Amino acid sequence: MDFSHLSRRTFLQGTGTTAAGVAITGTLGAGGIAVAEDASWAFEPKALDETTIRGLIAMARQLYPHDFLDDGPYVQVVAGLDSSAADDADLQQTLTDGVSGLGVVVSGDASHAVPFHEQSRGLQLRAMKRAETENNAFFEAVRGATLGGLYGNPEVAAALGFEGSAVEHGGYLDRGFDDIDWLPQSS
């Protein structure tokens, strides 16, 4: 249970992967889009436009970056958000406006439009910190979905050391529940 990020809504959604039910079909947009080159993690958008989707993928990775992950699990997080947005017009608006807000680089008194997914890492972090303060509802919606979707993804969780459902394997009684080997023997 993620109590830090708990609202009734996220609690009900739980920590299960949001990507489990996403159809991995088609490609994301057209015209040599990098994230669509690997069809294994492309998806057919239901609600969000391409700029928003690309921005959310970049944001999900900047929120919880792991060098050992390619974009796939982050794309799955965004596929889940896109699915939710298809049934929730308010969420769709929040996400679209939020990414649009991230696509602004502020320099002195001037603002310049640069799509978020095309910004450098440092500029992205600036935009995200700004959103965390100024558009917290958007920021937390994406952060909550990324926490649940990324770490609820069984493959990501396994890579980090959470081994998932145990009952079908007979538990850990014979699979290392007490296999610690680095601790000195206690007296």
Next chain:
Amino acid sequence: MARTYDLSDDSVVVIIGSGAGGGTLGHELSEKGIDVVCLEAGPRLDLGDIVNDWGEMGAKLSWNDKRIGTGALNPGYPLWVCKTVGGTTVHWAGASLRFQEHEWKARTTYGDIAGATLLDWPIDAAEMDPYYSRAEDKMGTTGTHGIPRLPGNNNYKVMEYGAKKLGYQTVHTGNMSINPEPRDGRPSCLQLGFCMAGCAIGAKWSILYSEVPKAEATGHFELRPDSMVVRIVHDDSGKATGVEYLDADGNLQMQKARIVAVAGNSVETPRLLLNSASSMFPDGMANSSGQVGRNYMRHLTATVYAVMPGPVHFDRGTQMAGIVMDEVRHDDSRGFAGGYLMETLPGFGVAAIAGNVGGMSIDTPGTWGRDYTREVIENYRNMAGMWLVGEDMPQADNRVTLHDTEKDQYGLPVPVVHFDEHPNDLAMRNHAYRMGSAVYEAAGGSKSYELPPFPGTHNLGTCRMSANADEGVCGSSGATHDIPNLFISDGSQFTTGAAENPTLTIVALAIRQAELMAEAMRTNSI
């Protein structure tokens, strides 16, 4: 074999709630040949519904109806309890510890503490001893009745090593109602590691599969799941005569009763009494003292996670895999009254750790970003974790009330739960954080994270037991001071919270209450 009873049958005992208190009371009464109708707000699951998935089981088991927390509580989710047949005995971790002798006499032992509404229980340790023994036998508690203790997992071994290095003496794998070997028709523990998602094999004692089927087999017990009680009704003499409830189809039904026993956990129990206000009882039933809903306690609670030098895999094996008991004594020299326990507890999966450690501990590089993932999340496999649970002080203004305007899906006013900490609670938690972190440092931990309380799983005291009718809601049998055939049968009865996980005491009190109730029925005093 399960009986059914007519709505108009006014000879039955109606029990509201099928958790540790209500479920035990129902089974015990049915064994004595007393007819019971048990109304449970949640659905009836079976073992096949229990899977090793935190998100799925959180949604399936939890009480997610709207509640509002104020003060120090999570505003949108102040409690983490269950709405399902078996109540919180489906998701409990299994720790089954007796109160210490002095904890029955908190007011006498701790003295007058400013701001605390301490009382002595109107029962003592000697009187409870045989009921504890029967509860432990019923539940198959390890370390009692010749039942061996469970083996310790990695998370336990880390805690044990650090604790012993610090000089702690009483460190073991606990008194757990989880079978180390097959017993009472239930299998032995396979160390699945999802105790609090519900035990998928039934090795852990739960009302759901341990007590309900036995109660049904007596032919004196009817369970009605998906039945939300909305009001207790009474006659002109003020005696409870039955309850109104919404059945699975949302239809309002009225079940008559000879006795009504309320066991809805410490928010729903007072809420129901308050919602049962009438012209005769304008402040709610059994509330002439004004104490219904007051003195809400939720135990100290705190969590320490630590990054250890090697893999721990703390999700493997029983979650509450062991205990350090040295700090549970009462010892004024530490600067607080009462005591606390250290119990291992992992983190409910990576997603929960990733959110909770950053969101609840101050000592992390923020809640997101590269430094956060490297320091916290990528150390997941090396994490050890413990839960700190101790006695908190009862306070009159920590209470359950009804919201003025907001209603839930049943049309009932939403409960508002207020809780602020007493200075004693803070002093104890400070000590517990320091010692918990020290345990992990002694075992080689490089960094520990202190997390404040999760939404309460030990919710106590809102209809408390008192010798004097003006200081509490019920007497030593659980019968309310105002209405002799209306009983409190869950943790709401607790006069004070003690340090120990409460389920064993709730079960022991229910066994005792069944005896007293049966005797009162036999002698026609009810």
